[in-house]
Amino acid sequence: MTAETATTVPTVRISRLMPAPREDVFAAWLDGEGMRHWMCPGDVKETDAEIDPRVGGRFRIVMHGAENDYEMTGEYVEIDAPRRLAFTWASHATAGGSLVIIEFHDRGEETELVLTHDRLPSAEIAEQHEAGWTSILEKLTARLAA
Numbered sequence: 001m002t003a004e005t006a007t008t009v010p011t012v013r014i015s016r017l018m019p020a021p022r023e024d025v026f027a028a029w030l031d032g033e034g035m036r037h038w039m040c041p042g043d044v045k046e047t048d049a050e051i052d053p054r055v056g057g058r059f060r061i062v063m064h065g066a067e068n069d070y071e072m073t074g075e076y077v078e079i080d081a082p083r084r085l086a087f088t089w090a091s092h093a094t095a096g097g098s099l100v101i102i103e104f105h106d107r108g109e110e111t112e113l114v115l116t117h118d119r120l121p122s123a124e125i126a127e128q129h130e131a132g133w134t135s136i137l138e139k140l141t142a143r144l145a146a
Contacts, residue, residue: 032050
């Protein structure tokens with residue numbers, strides 16, 4: 001008899017209610033200029049984003065922290081406006097193999113955004129990304145409310 005070990009791939013899943021129609025929330029994720037104000041986790045004050053918003057298009061995001069800059073790159077694998085967006089996510093922490101899927105659901109005059117970051121390399125990295133995405137979504141919510 002052989003024992004099998006189940007391997008669990010860490011995943012982050014966050015749901016937030018956004019104070020805007022889903023078309024506006026979806027569009028925010030493909031607006032490189034607008035991202036500079038809200039794609040800023042923790043102590044990051046500003047972000048530079050270069051995006052090619054099409055399936056197969058790539059993006060490069062540089063988050064300017066208090067002491068360091070953090071670069072993320074990826075490729076859009078699905079753009080189904082205004083319902084779903086999926087892209088790969090590569091950084092120094094993820095080693096390039098992770099995937100972010102964002103779903104946008106109508107909730108009256110608001111939008112429920114469900115972000116899933118899958119294929120993270122460890123539970124510790126998943127915790128760090130959960131904190132980062134939570135901070136980013138709080139800033140996006142504030143920007144949409146303004």
